[in-house]
Amino acid sequence: NAGVTQTPKFRVLKTGQSMTLLCAQDMNHEYMYWYRQDPGMGLRLIHYSVGEGTTAKGEVPDGYNVSRLKKQNFLLGLESAAPSQTSVYFCASSPPGRTPVTEAFFGQGTRLTVV
């Protein structure tokens, strides 16, 4: 029973490099989300998706792109990494009709450091 799986778990990038974070869920959830969490702070929403083929911006979308080509996968891309993007990234999903405000399932996180 995997739930929400994030790949990779750790990554170090040099400024200007690009990378893609993968989120996969096996619960057939419609909604998926990407958050970032900086030290001592709560989570901030980057992008989200309400279904396959759809994406929308959250609170802090600049510098990130996302794609939801398959229902079970939600990809977060950094085209040109900056030190300000050093953070822990969490993916989440929720059942139809429910959001993180009511119930969501989170992955274990990806710790990204940009040097």
Add this chain to the structure above:
Amino acid sequence: LAKTTQPISMDSYEGQEVNITCSHNNIATNDYITWYQQFPSQGPRFIIQGYKTKVTNEVASLFIPADRKSSTLSLPRVSLSDTAVYYCLVGGNTGGFKTIFGAGTRLFVKA
């Protein structure tokens, strides 16, 4: 989404009951109250949700007064493993696609 206010941190000892209160004065009629728990280096985990009165599950209880302007998460007989950050969220099934996690309450359980 209704704004929430909760203590930044709390300390407790093993075996004690811990109550964390969240204020949400502008809660809307359709809003639910939901609590998440986050351990270090892990994603948040849903622990309990309620609309009014009292809800209890195997992990915690949630007390909501009649005016619903606050709620209290109750953790019975905490152990060291309950040391975590606890987030109070208020909202409904719509409009949830915004920043909804504040700094939470850091609970430290001591031996």
